Every structure is written in C-alpha cells, then in structure tokens.
Amino acid sequence: MLNNSNPLTLECQQLIERLDQLDFVDPFSLYYFNETKDIESEILRLKTISTRNTVTKKDLSFGIHTSNDELDLIIESMKLRYANNAQHADQMETKIFSNIHSYDFKAMNIKIKACLDFLDIYFQVEKSCTRHDIKKYLTEKTKIRHFIKESNSGYIIRLHDMNSIHSINQRIAHLNHFGLVKASLAITEMEVALDFYGYKHIALITALFKSLKLPNDTENLRIFKTQIGVFTPIPFNPIILHSKIEDGYNIGINHKLADEYWHLYRKQTDQNGQPLPEEYWRIRAEKNMKVNVLSKLDNRLVNIKRVLLDCFKGIRFTQVKKNAVQKTKQLYDCTVEAYGVEKVAYLDANRNLRKLPKEIEMNTELNKLAVNAICNLAKNFSHPS
Structure with missing residues (x-):
C-alpha cells in the first residue's frame, strides 16, 4: 500500500484511476494482466521514492568520532539524495518537453523535412508474364528487391524513398520491358512523413501526439512495440509514456490496415532495419492513406503531386489558446491525451x-x-511541361 499520511500526488491519483478502469476490463484478458503488472511496478517505484525521501530528510552530520559504518550510511544517504534530485530533474525536463508550447523550433535549431516514405503503384502490362518474372527483372536492373503482388488484372509494386517524379519514372521505366500500359498507373497506397532532425528530447513524440490534429472518428490510440494483436492504451502520465518510448514503443492511431493511419516514433534504422548514424536519427510523424481514400482524390499517377499534398494535410498541429483557463493549461501540461481530435462541427461564441x-x-x-x-x-513532383 502507498503511504496514506500525505495528500495524494497526481501520480497516485492517476494510478487509482487506472485501477478503477480495470473494473470494466475482462479479468482474464492479456491486457488486464499487463496493466496490473504495470500498475504494480509503478506502485513499487513510488514506494521507493517515498523511502528515499524519508532517508534523505534526516540531518546528515559527522565528526572525528563518526564510525566507518555511520560514515558509509551518510555517504549512501547523500548518494540517494543526489540520485533523487537527478531523477526529479529528469522528470521535470520530460514534462516540459512533452508540451508543444515548450518548443521554438527555429531557435532550438530543430529542422523539419518532409519525405515520401513509400507508395504503392498499380500497373498492367501487355506481355504475358508472372509476378516472379517482373521481380527478377527489376532486381537484375536496379540491384533492389521489390515487393510486388498480383491485383485484379495487374500488379502492385511498392517503391521506397521516391522523393521526386524523376526517380519514380526511372524505376517504372523498367516495366516497359513487359509492355507497360501507362494509362493503368495508379497510386493505391501512400505513406508520407515529417522528420524532426536535431530534436533535444525524445519527449517531442509526446508533444506532437498531444497536438496532432485528428478527425473525430479516430480510434485505436495505442502504444505498441513488436506484439501483434495486443492493445496497450497510451499512458496518461508523460513520465510513464516517456519510459515506454525509451524502451522502443511507438504511438499508433487507427488500425494499421485502416484507410487512414498515423504513426509517431523515433527513427533510428533504415527501411532494411540497419542502424542509422546518430546524426540521422529523428522523430517521425507518419500519415498513411490507402486506396479507398486515394481513389476519391483521382489517384492516377499523373496526379501524384496533388495526392501527395492531400496526404500531408493529415499532418497538422494544434495548441492551447493563450486565453484558455488555467485549469485547461495545467491539464494539458500534466496529462497525455489527443487534444487535437476534432468534434462534430459546432458554432462558437x-x-x-x-x-x-x-x-x-x-x-x-x-x-x-x-x-x-x-x-x-x-516541387520535385511537378511533371515536366
């Protein structure tokens, strides 16, 4: 049990809220098990902090008659005090950098770069061939292995890191070997990203999530690592979320197979899973759009610039109004929520x-x-006139 002699801290209150929420969860589910374990760990951490505070509040003094055992205790107590202060400073820093209002991106020299992570292109060919024939030929010509799948009467190819129409045209030109039907070219999936280089603290991921503008039908907000089929809700506490992100967790919004999907994480590897040099590490905010949405935008490849810009419209950010009440500002500062989720349209004052x-x-x-x-x-996706 936590010490009840002192007023409840915000962290204790949040733990109680999490325990209350478990009343609505299947007690035999994996989520219930993981959540109870996580709460137990957090209680143990708070008890440890409480014990350290008790020790370090005692007066520490020594003289010529201080025994070695007493001196060891004093030194250990001083270590605990400094460790506790350092931990408190780290937590304060995390809370500060978890708030988008703490950032002046220009002054902090955080560079933002946009990229097209990948796109899937549907195509048809006139010659009789198989998916394997196309994969083999492209590998021989480009020295790159491509993901290709059959779709209806044609194929879909995935192209990574195509940051100009010229690079796309160069790649698909190899399909002329099989009699490419150019009129068939259409975008069936696109993933775009904003990369934040030179970030000062990994809590920028939290700040971006809290400020990301999202549609009102957004669901399945979660953190995930490598597990499949396991739903882990995003922690309300920025300190807990920070520790999860440090441990390799990502933030996902909507199901990965949904028509629209958002993803926030620290990018430290390339598309092949190879480690990147540290100067290329960045915080990434991704938006993925699939064919059901793209087809409403006229998803022919010749319209790629317009489709690209429409896809990027899904990565915009919000903030708390300057004249917001203090309670709202404090809540925004201390808790993690998707504050930028839209509501059903309404008339303001x-x-x-x-x-x-x-x-x-x-x-x-x-x-x-x-x-x-x-x-x-x-600009790199304007077709030559």
Missing part, C-alpha cells in the same frame, strides 16, 4: 463554424514550418 475543442487552436508557427518542408518536397 462568434457564430463561426468550428471542429476543434473550444480552447484548442491551430499551431500557426509549427504548421508554417511543416508546410514549407512539404512544399519543398512537392
């Missing part, structure tokens, strides 16, 4: 139609930097 919560607004400065990065990328 000025009779303007709004979707964002009343004390949330678009983050103009950050979105300007994002749009500049997106436009720099989009």
